[in-house]
Amino acid sequence: xxxxxxxxxxxxxxxxxxxxxxxxxxxxxxxxxxxxxxxxxxxxxxxxxxxxxxxxxxxxxxxxxxxxxxxxxxxxxxxxxxxxxxxxxxxxxxxxxxxxx
Numbered sequence: 001x002x003x004x005x006x007x008x009x010x011x012x013x014x015x016x017x018x019x020x021x022x023x024x025x026x027x028x029x030x031x032x033x034x035x036x037x038x039x040x041x042x043x044x045x046x047x048x049x050x051x052x053x054x055x056x057x058x059x060x061x062x063x064x065x066x067x068x069x070x071x072x073x074x075x076x077x078x079x080x081x082x083x084x085x086x087x088x089x090x091x092x093x094x095x096x097x098x099x100x101x
Contacts, residue, residue: 018082033077
């Protein structure tokens with residue numbers, strides 16, 4: 001019997017280079033980049049606390065600048081992860097940015 005089903009993703013959305021990575025390798029990569037996200041959250045919180053004790057306006061500026069800079073950092077982090085599809089890459093980046101903000 002021939003079993004046919006509609007594909008879940010478009011053929012050009014698959015990331016063929018990282019398709020054969022093992023699940024544990026991808027999990028390890030995503031764990032490390034998530035830890036880097038948490039570390040950046042802690043670092044920015046520490047900097048904002050120090051700056052806030054000096055001047056409230058500079059703490060607001062620090063928060064704004066970190067909200068502008070972190071998405072670029074999230075793009076770099078996500079490049080180190082192996083995902084099967086481009087949708088997985090976008091989801092990972094979106095979750096990192098949402099968690100940071």
